[in-house]
Amino acid sequence: DTGVSQDPRHKITKRGQNVTFRCDPISEHNRLYWYRQTLGQGPEFLTYFQNEAQLEKSRLLSDRFSAERPKGSFSTLEIQRTEQGDSAMYLCASSFSDSPLHFGNGTRLTVT
């Protein structure tokens, strides 16, 4: 069990650019979640997958955001035309069925 891995740890981008983050869940975990955390706040749910199927998307996830989980393994979160308000920590978590979520260390995005 190597834990949930996220890449990159930090990303600085200019407004209007596209960015993509990757999450590798714990092997054999069938559920994968994306959260966003801003300073002084708790994580906010964005979306989740069961295997390769995206089952729910939060209203926080605008049309500029897209997530995929091909083959039910790793997942990517892409943000198009980034805005300064997208600056946050993006967290990935995985679980097996109803077991507690295991979180990665996150990707910190700064949009300048």
Add this chain to the structure above:
Amino acid sequence: GDSVTQMEGPVTLSEEAFLTINCTYTATGYPSLFWYVQYPGEGLQLLLKATKADDKGSNKGFEATYRKETTSFHLEKGSVQVSDSAVYFCALSDQYDYKLSFGAGTTVTVRA
């Protein structure tokens, strides 16, 4: 929708003091309740959980009891250590998709 309200911080304590962090929730159905902890520079880690009314979760000297009548899940530790300095998040998950709803977090600093 489901929500969690937890005591605002920051909280500063001396070593060996008693710690309590209040958490109340609003949910339909029968949620599971969690405390997650985030140590400086690290990702979110599950501290303890309770899945039904009157259950007590415990770990590392911390305890919390699921109180349905008061919709609360307060975190307590009888004697804190400097190493307990961290941000503590109360969270709940519903019984259907297990995604977590978090409180805003409480920053705890323990001084020697």
